[in-house]
Amino acid sequence: MSKVHRLPAALANQIAAGEVVERPASVVKELIENALDAGARRISVLTEFGGKKLISVEDDGEGMSADDARLAVERHATSKLQTAADLAAIVTLGFRGEALPSIASVSRFRLRTRLRGELAGTEIRIDAGQMVSAKETGAPEGTLIEVQDLFFNLPARKKFLKADTAESAQISKLVTQLALGYPEVGFTLRNGGRVVIETPPAASLAERFFQMYGDRADLIEVRKQAAGITVHGYVAALAEAGPVRGPQHVFVNRRLVRDRTISHAIQQAYSVATIKERSPEVHLFIELPPDRVDVNVHPTKAEVRFLDQSLIHEVLRRAIVDALGQTGVPELVLSQAALTPQRPFTGALPLMWGRVPSASAALGPDAAGTDRAGLDPLGDAIERAIQSPGATVGAVAGRETIASLIRPMVPLGQFRNTFIIAVDEEGIAIIDQHVAHERILFEKISEQLLKGGLESQRLLTPVIMDFGAGEHATLKNHFVELEKLGFSLDDFGGSSIRVKAVPAILKWEHSEAALRAAAGDLEGLTPGAGIEESVRQLAATMACHAAVKANDLLDRDKMQFLLDELRRTAHSSVCPHGRPVVLRLTRREIERNFERI
Template identity: 60%
Template sequence: MGKVHRLSAELANQIAAGEVVERPASVVKELVENAIDAGASRVAIECELGGKKLIRVEDNGIGMDPEDAQLALDRHATSKISRSEDLAAILTLGFRGEALPSIASVSHLALRTRPAGAPGGTEIRVNGGTVSSVREVGAPTGTSIEVADLFYNLPARRKFLKSDGAESAQISKMVTQLALAYPEVGFTLTSAGRKVIECPPVRGLPDRFYQLYGERDDLVDVAKEAAGIRVFGLVAALAEQGPKRGPQNIFVNRRIVKDKTIAHAIIEAYSVSSVKERSPEVHLFIEMEPDQVDVNVHPTKAEVRFRNQSAVHEVVRRAGGAALGQGPAPELQLRGETVPAAQPVTMSFPGLLGGIYPNRWSPVPVRDTTVGMPASAAWTAPVVAEPRAASSDPSVPPAFAGQAEQPLQGAIGVRPMIPLGQFRDTFIIAIDDEGIAIIDQHVAHERVLFERVMQRLTDGRLESQLLLEPLVVELTASGCQVLLSRTAELDRFGFEVAEFGGNSLRLAAVPALLTPDESVAAVRALAEDLDGLERGTTVEEALKRIAALTACHAAVKANAPLTYEKMAHIIEELRRTAYSTICPHGRPVMLRLTRREIEKNFQRI
């Protein structure tokens, strides 16, 4: 007896602070989220010494009356939910009533606030969780919260903070993410007296994106809606050197999240359409009905749980895949505009950021910032596409059953086309009802073969062809070792390798797709790739690169005359592939001259 006692409110708050407030950027996140929940249209953030000395967040939201202001600093005090049913469909960013008391328990906090219409404002000062003064002050409508000397009373915690520069960078990243999610809100971030971010309110995401990142033609537009899940945003385009690496900003119902399911789906989208897919830059917004996602999982609300996780995975994967490869073939423009030979496909998608884009991205809801909490409901409402009856295809998740793959607006894919002939023995000229296509025969065939190789690998193994006379390949000692340690994987590719003595290997069988010479080249490349294993190459990546190499070697070459049958075959196969407009290395497969463009130039419209 007598050993168990209740923690003081102060200590309980400090413990909660341990979860909610990891670093200055988490304070910024909580305070800005409160401002957004309060319907602010402008939020100004100021920091000194990476937020360790001072963080100030000012908003023009609804403010608080004196009673609410005092209550807001109590643990588990919130205006955002009241019944347990509310937890099932949370429409605000906050709901736990923990942030303010937690932050106040580990800093010197000053809160100034005035609701619209009230004659005066309230100022409350708190030191390490203890209220030291409450008084009436003059204040503009809205709320200002100042957090000084974060963790001053928790030296162990303070020691864990990084340099001022590193903490400032975290804050900028956080504000950037919040600004991306709320284009209709204006943000400024001042750090050590310098304006770091300045984004006045704008109409929608494209404008906000431009404010933050400028013109980016190395990103492609994502837009897909299925099974009640809407995915939109921008992701790194495929490119010769692999997609651009960069921030992975992922939002679910406008909430910044870290989610393994989504991250995995993104990587998968890249891995089927490209040879190199490591940590691509993505800015992805996922929307669903609020009751389809549980946000009450983690104190910082950074993790969420999906009702239908596999549907989310599938829609994100398809959205990414479609964006990376299935977009319309780049359009050839006449009238003096030159089309460079091998530009990344993103170059001439007409109206990428201007035309289709704004319509596809949801317009930002008009919020009434004068009354109550923001109408988040209005914003989350528009996604509904009820899952239909179950399908017999086991590979189709139930949520997709009965839903045919809907082509995206503007994403034509490859229609049945009739080949007319070759241009310079390198390009196939083909027509359909909607225009004329110029197809790079090598790149197109490479795409087709890459898909086929990857498909067969997923299904089992590549067909192998026994050599009458085994080939001997001389390699480096480590190259030799590394291949011998992976004979089982090589076997899946149709390579039968064995030790030959010295640094040589004996090739008894090779993939049926390759000639013996090409097989030797592939084995050498594989040895080199796998040798770099310690430097981060995974077997799968190396194999995929080999798949691309295999495809590249086996594909028809440029400057090669083709029969009509061969041309028809390539076009038909291309039509079947899911990613038909980009080769595995990111080069465009075809250019199109649209019917409209032709008719316009002949003045027929």
Template identity: 45%
Template sequence: MPEHIVHILPEQVASQIAAGEVVERPASAVKELIENSLDAGARSVSVEILGGGSALIAVGDDGSGMTRADAILSLRRHATSKIRSAADLSAIRTLGFRGEALASIASVSHLRMQTRRAADEHGVEVAAEAGNIEDTRTCAMAAGTRIEVRQLFFNTPARLKFLKTLATEQGAIAEAFQRIALANHRIAFRLTADGRTIFDLPRANSVLERFRQVLGPRIASRMLAFDLDRPGVRAQGLAATSQESFATGRMIFTFVNGRSVRDRVLIRAIEQAYQTLIPRGRHPAALLFVNMRHEDVDVNVHPMKTEVRFRNGGAVFDVVYHAIRDRLADQTENASVATSVDTSAAASDALAPSTDDAAMGLITTASMGEDARAGQSANAPGDSVPNPRADAPLRLVPD
């Protein structure tokens, strides 16, 4: 029997294990890269995919960019610009806080990053394969960052084998893209799949306008604005009238401090607000933004940051339930008043400390069906709000 049975894993193996926690499919990589762009202050984000994201994921932005040293360091495990000490974990204020997503993605792909700060004369290009930096050079580019991820999971064939069909992976990417776009209406987004434009979303003036851009004017015209602000918790957003219901919960979107999450407390509060108002077995449409003190919610409970834990779940449930239920009691107000919903994570900072979980379904172009397709013909000639391409190669495929 060997003297030692416990040993330290090689760095490459450890990186691939970490990648499995953070990047389970191409959509996970897309989400992480877009969130990094938003944290960098981007006002415009473009996403390009080929082969369902397995062949290529390219995310470009006009954010702050990085220096040569930071660009190289960003590909190392546990490198981050967003956390300095353990105390920071109790009040996360950024989206991509883990600090290892980029390194994890690089460890299972061929990655090329180009980045430039506005103050720098030239940009820097870093090429890496399986997490190892192969080349660095200067490059000409506009301020911002562009990251290309090619042949995702090329060195982990078992992970590659478990990817689903191209249509399913494209649909998952579109769904992740939609959630982020809905939560950031002041940012312009573009998604292209295999050379075809799926979404082209200019900056919107309101949450309702962005909702219309993404999901079409028919359902948008049936949404009611709600807003309830109580000490420590604010619930605001859009909820469908009781005349609208759906066979599944795919039209329910929930966000906490600007982060898309899956939380049973939130989904139960929304569903119960519609109890007795829609037929049993049917589900509402809702876009919910919960803003609260960062220290009152733990977002570090899941590797992909899609789950949260509330310090006082009962209070959160109560605010969400009454915000929607009370709004449904009077459905006569025109939905066009929904222009002041603040979806930014910074809104939670306004909740002074001294004052007294959600199944996100797969929403793709095809699953939007007649609503989104009708939106393309329903827009007035002067309407600058585009809608998803109805002929995009996306369809809903159950996972």
């Protein structure tokens, strides 16, 4: 007797349902997507007990004829795909012909529909995949689908559902997302008679966004078009405390997807501004020709595959960086800097604190900290900084930005040798000197690390430093990368290292701590890949050790230099660790406090 046999249709559908229908929210998703594909302008969703008892989705779309309705609940029946060629350029949300039969196989299912322009409608009832009735009926144009007692015939699945409130939350999240993707469609969601979401059809994404989220001053608009790809939406602005965390909604051709390339591009865009691990809120809408993206790669259609992955990555990253730049990059005020003809820059680290010593300059540890060439912040450095073509220039949006926080200002002095107090016509700024300098150096160091390496400073006599066994092993494995940081090192046996040169930006007395910190950054990384993998971390470490410290006395020239540099530094409102740099008291605030207005 043959042991292979065909599964009965109802059982095959239940197995398929295992992939399509995980929970009530997945039913809501499939039904709303069908309504959207049918051109609905209003979609009304009703749930009871988190969708476990009832899910009903009604739309005013094109509806179905009696014959189509009967077919629609059969497996692999779809109106959205004709040939294999269509699969290569799908423009609808559905395409498999799986959703309705799957849902009907695990619930008590009712479909009522009337095709636009027809007189009579059709009603079909299915229980656990078995057709109960199919008859003509009166019905409004459009389609209503009711799903009762989800998983009543699959107790094992039912057990895995969460509490009603958790399932309800999933559903409202989903409806919110779909409503964002389709501003022109009105959505209503009711749960147990209570209205949860109600958004009339909107004229634009901006309007829909406002309906859903109100006025969000902490988000900025993204808009870019390049290489046939359009990116539009809203992302978290840079704030002193770092970008706001929040949901990351990404739609590709109006389909909500999760995608690693996209997540990476978002993270990279923000990493320019802060190294802090965050998940900034984004609502992004990416449009590209349908034949450049494969949507048929995931059982619930939650993932896609891009033909030009790196192109998408780059366009998206730039779109966000540009948008952030609109609020994060300081304005280059018309000053001598802008008026001086720019000459090509030849030295290294033009914007570093201090004069950059030539590679042949040598010093001994004894001399360090006093007459070291790298410690003089004046002379050349300001000259070069002013004329450096590397200075970042960006437009400034209407909102208050770092450029408006630090205009060309006059430093008055320090508070507790830690904060610089500066003034201009429009107010008073208090700047944390360490984080400000750290921010400035971080940008420069990252850039130099990516370009090749940092300038190094040879010691007159090599110095032996002792390390812990772990540190010693890491350092030994990464001599090549550490050389890029500006260290020149030999293994001296035991757990000692002979130090022949240190980064020029570091004061001698900070070199050892910086080396230990760098060992921490490099720990566990593959030798040879270290710098590339941890550039940001190493740059942050070096910046932190090279920056002026709290309690360092600064003279007026140093303060002025710092303020000027800060104005040129992109995203300078937060330090590499996300700490704020500037506190500003505006003229208005001051006058208000003195009751002058």
